[in-house]
Amino acid sequence: MSIIKRGAMALVVIALIAATVPAVVGSGDFGSETSSSIVKGPQHSSPQGALAVNAVTAQPGVTPEMISGMFQQVGVDAAIHADGSYEDPRQRVERITAEINAGLRTEAEVREAISRLTADQVQRSGQLQSTEVIVARIRGFFETAGVLIPTPIESEEDRLARIASQIASGERSFAEVQQTIEGIAAGRVGFNPDAPARFGGTGAGTIGFTIDGGTEVSIPITSGINSSPVVIPTTVAPAPTTVTTAAPKVLAVAPSTTTTASSTTTQPAPTTTTTQPPATKPVSGGVVVRAGESIQGAVDANPVGTTFVVKAGVHKGQSVKPKAGDTFVGEPGAVLDGGGVTEFAFGGTGADDVTIRGLVIEKYESPLQEGVIRHSGGAEGWVVEDNEVRNNGGVGIFGGADWKILRNYVHHNGQLGVKVARSGVLVADNEIAFNNTDNVDYNWEAGGAKFVETTNLVVRNNYVHDNVGPGLWTDRNNIGTVFEGNRVIDNAGPGIKAEKSYRQVVRNNVVEGNGFGSRSKGWVDGAGILVRISSDVEVYGNTVRFNNDGIAGIHAVSNHGTPKYGPFQLSGLWVHDNLIAMNVGYTGVVSSAGESSVWGVWNNRFDRNTYQLGSGSEYFAWQGYITTTDWKKAGQDPNGTWK
Numbered sequence: 001m002s003i004i005k006r007g008a009m010a011l012v013v014i015a016l017i018a019a020t021v022p023a024v025v026g027s028g029d030f031g032s033e034t035s036s037s038i039v040k041g042p043q044h045s046s047p048q049g050a051l052a053v054n055a056v057t058a059q060p061g062v063t064p065e066m067i068s069g070m071f072q073q074v075g076v077d078a079a080i081h082a083d084g085s086y087e088d089p090r091q092r093v094e095r096i097t098a099e100i101n102a103g104l105r106t107e108a109e110v111r112e113a114i115s116r117l118t119a120d121q122v123q124r125s126g127q128l129q130s131t132e133v134i135v136a137r138i139r140g141f142f143e144t145a146g147v148l149i150p151t152p153i154e155s156e157e158d159r160l161a162r163i164a165s166q167i168a169s170g171e172r173s174f175a176e177v178q179q180t181i182e183g184i185a186a187g188r189v190g191f192n193p194d195a196p197a198r199f200g201g202t203g204a205g206t207i208g209f210t211i212d213g214g215t216e217v218s219i220p221i222t223s224g225i226n227s228s229p230v231v232i233p234t235t236v237a238p239a240p241t242t243v244t245t246a247a248p249k250v251l252a253v254a255p256s257t258t259t260t261a262s263s264t265t266t267q268p269a270p271t272t273t274t275t276q277p278p279a280t281k282p283v284s285g286g287v288v289v290r291a292g293e294s295i296q297g298a299v300d301a302n303p304v305g306t307t308f309v310v311k312a313g314v315h316k317g318q319s320v321k322p323k324a325g326d327t328f329v330g331e332p333g334a335v336l337d338g339g340g341v342t343e344f345a346f347g348g349t350g351a352d353d354v355t356i357r358g359l360v361i362e363k364y365e366s367p368l369q370e371g372v373i374r375h376s377g378g379a380e381g382w383v384v385e386d387n388e389v390r391n392n393g394g395v396g397i398f399g400g401a402d403w404k405i406l407r408n409y410v411h412h413n414g415q416l417g418v419k420v421a422r423s424g425v426l427v428a429d430n431e432i433a434f435n436n437t438d439n440v441d442y443n444w445e446a447g448g449a450k451f452v453e454t455t456n457l458v459v460r461n462n463y464v465h466d467n468v469g470p471g472l473w474t475d476r477n478n479i480g481t482v483f484e485g486n487r488v489i490d491n492a493g494p495g496i497k498a499e500k501s502y503r504q505v506v507r508n509n510v511v512e513g514n515g516f517g518s519r520s521k522g523w524v525d526g527a528g529i530l531v532r533i534s535s536d537v538e539v540y541g542n543t544v545r546f547n548n549d550g551i552a553g554i555h556a557v558s559n560h561g562t563p564k565y566g567p568f569q570l571s572g573l574w575v576h577d578n579l580i581a582m583n584v585g586y587t588g589v590v591s592s593a594g595e596s597s598v599w600g601v602w603n604n605r606f607d608r609n610t611y612q613l614g615s616g617s618e619y620f621a622w623q624g625y626i627t628t629t630d631w632k633k634a635g636q637d638p639n640g641t642w643k
Helices: 003-020 064-074 089-101 107-116 119-128 131-145 156-169 174-186 295-300 628-633
Strands: 192-199 203-211 215-223 230-234 242-244 282-284 287-289 307-310 313-316 327-330 334-337 355-357 360-362 371-374 383-385 388-390 395-399 404-406 409-411 416-423 426-428 431-433 447-455 458-460 463-465 472-475 482-484 487-489 496-499 502-507 510-512 527-532 535-540 543-545 549-555 574-576 579-582 587-591 605-607 610-613 618-622 625-627
Touching (some): 064 089, 287 295, 416 431, 618 628
Parallel strands (some): 313 334, 334 360, 355 383, 360 388, 371 395, 388 409, 395 416, 416 447, 426 458, 447 472, 458 482, 472 496, 502 535, 527 549, 535 574, 574 605
16 A cells, blocks of 8 residues: 555544544643634734733743743744644744733743643644644645645645645654755755656666655656666755744834725724734754854855854844845844944945844944944845844944845834835835934934935835834935835824925825924924925825824925935925824925925815814914915815814
């Protein structure tokens, strides 16, 4: 009987056992939950929910890294519960951390429970999962890795059935299967057409070889006297041990998507919400760098395109000049510490296509207008994702052309959280908060994020809050920018500021409580959305609530910077279909340049906006500060709504 048929029979037996045998260790997480939801995990309380805090037993100092370390210490897969059910390991660790911090369980109780979940108990509990769930999870591994399931000797159904039977019987674990599939994707495991096994001569027999990194398969062959050699692809050694990285414990808050029309709006989400860290990307193998070892030394000793796994621990004084295509991945608890002396963590060369993922980077002393992660030498195509960049001087992340800055938590940096210069950059799903700790004059350059001389910049779904300065700011010769889906809350300067730039779109953002800093008083400098001497900016679908001003445009004479795409002037401003709520300040257009065209032929206009105004009489600016009646007489918002 073939191994495939034996595997299929084993699945039937296992399914019958699963219907009658109780859980090996117990249900849920340390005996507290059921296994009713295997794929999505048990229905646990969320770390972001309103936990009832026990002030007597609360332990607020516990971190997700500490909980993750408990699982690693005893060799237990944090994704598998005692009953064999599955829960995303990052969510599980975050949930347990929140429960300890709230006093719902103690650290000692959790440590004792984890110690009981030995690896063989977890493996045996996997037998109780249904065949459908096991196959679905394996199929997910293939799809995530981009590997085709059928092979030259197995159909998709047979291959999935064979691997499922191995997992159900305890022969292989989910982690081993995932590692092998990722190795196939990377070309280290599986069928290798460049290294075939050739068999010639006559007679009949069988050929034995391995597939999927370890499964032995026998195939009968027959070769005649004049036949060509039989060519069967062979395999190479299994992939090295998988190292899975974890994201920082606090990351971006997904914005509350708001669609605003002339008569309907949705309220923004509360400003105190936080979300789960994003899913992290596993890395198979790589050059390991331990605390105390030189990351730069490892880079120098290896070719371009090497992956470096930065082990847990504090890596002090590291300053890395990558080679092209290098990847740096931090294990949970991997910290790069500049010690208040080292200038930068990554930069210094023109190497392209570098990836930096899963690291905590702190206490570097970059000067003003320079980044801790920086695009020195014109480095292009970097991916900076799932990092926590905190408590540094200067700028947290300074990106260059075609960079992707994704899902980072960038906070408490000296001048700016993020800065970008060049074209084709994506800044998405980050949390950018509490920056400008050095109290740099933000009318010069400081705050959350600033973008200079960019082309086709996209700033999407970021949570930008509590920065000393503007939240998001394009300044000088930016063209083709899109700000969309961001939550911009409680920044000292304007929420979103477009200055001396061209053809920008500001849409579907939630902008609240901005512009009340000491440098934003007077005129309309405290606007939730401020467009300053820029051309052809469209602002729509935004919820702009209770900022120091509403949505405003400024025309002024600029003596700084050389225009690239036409004069610096406020023209073509089109503000429509927004919700604007104000108790103070103004919405409209002002000018200090004595240029009446700003209210005429330059075609700045407002329409179909919905207003919620306080008890004052003048909330609009148009050739002076005016009432709602005069605003309408000026031809603005002919189809607007006032509530």
